[in-house]
Amino acid sequence: HGGRFLTETAFSPTYQTFLTAAVSASDCVAVSVDYWCAPEHSIPTPYDDSWTALKWVFSHITGYGQEDWLNKYADFTKVFMAGDSAGANITHHMAMKAAKDKLSPGLNDSGVTGIDDMETTDVAIRTWIESIWMLACPISKDGLDDPFINVVQSELVDLSGLDCGRVLVMVAEKDKLVRQGWGYGMKLVGDLRDTELVSFLLSFTLNPQELLLFPPIITPSKPSYLVTKAVG
Secondary structure (H helix, E strand, C coil), X not given: CCCCCCCCCCCCHHHHHHHXXXXXXXXXXXXXXXXXXXXXCCCCHHHHHHHHHHHHHHCCCXXXXXXXXXXXXXXXXXXXXXXXXXXXXXXXXXXXXXXXXXXXXXXHHCEEECCCCCCCCCHHHHHHHHHHHHHHCCCCCCHHHCCCCCCCCCCCCXXXXXXXXXXXXXXXXXXXXXXXXXXXXXXXXXXXXXXXXXXXXXCCCCCHHHHHHCHHHCCCCCCEEEEEECCC
């Protein structure tokens, strides 16, 4: 779930409504992660909680995990991690760590959906975002250059460690960070040579959270799509 690391839960109507609809339409099993939020639980707690949850999910891969419904119905050959806003940022870091720590041999056939990279050159937006980030992570020495929040940073940063089969990046027309979402997608085009990358711009006259809450009634104004196949 999103919420700038400060608000919302896995049970918030925005996310529960979307997830219920997505699971029903795709006939899949979903695990919605509820992590502790700042300021009471500052960074890196949301990442640590999410990593604990991800390891718990994969503890069922042998069919002898704690939850029978995961043992019986989850297909670990087709795993997708997804998130919105802060949750998308967490998703990126979880995918990187899962690949680095070799959480699952088949994880490189899975996918990642969403991203929210909070780097921007607009002074007003940058000041606003930095105030939120410092509330979530008061010990950060680098502000918005912190690698937790600015996953791209520069052309020198290598994202090839994401190591998954597919990536879907979704941004919205009114998102203040729409350019950063596109930048993240294009960075992945260059770094993930063996990944099917779909960078998808949703040009709606709504905010990202409204896209999640009211998907059945949305009519696109000027839909624009960029689909890129990155191959070795």
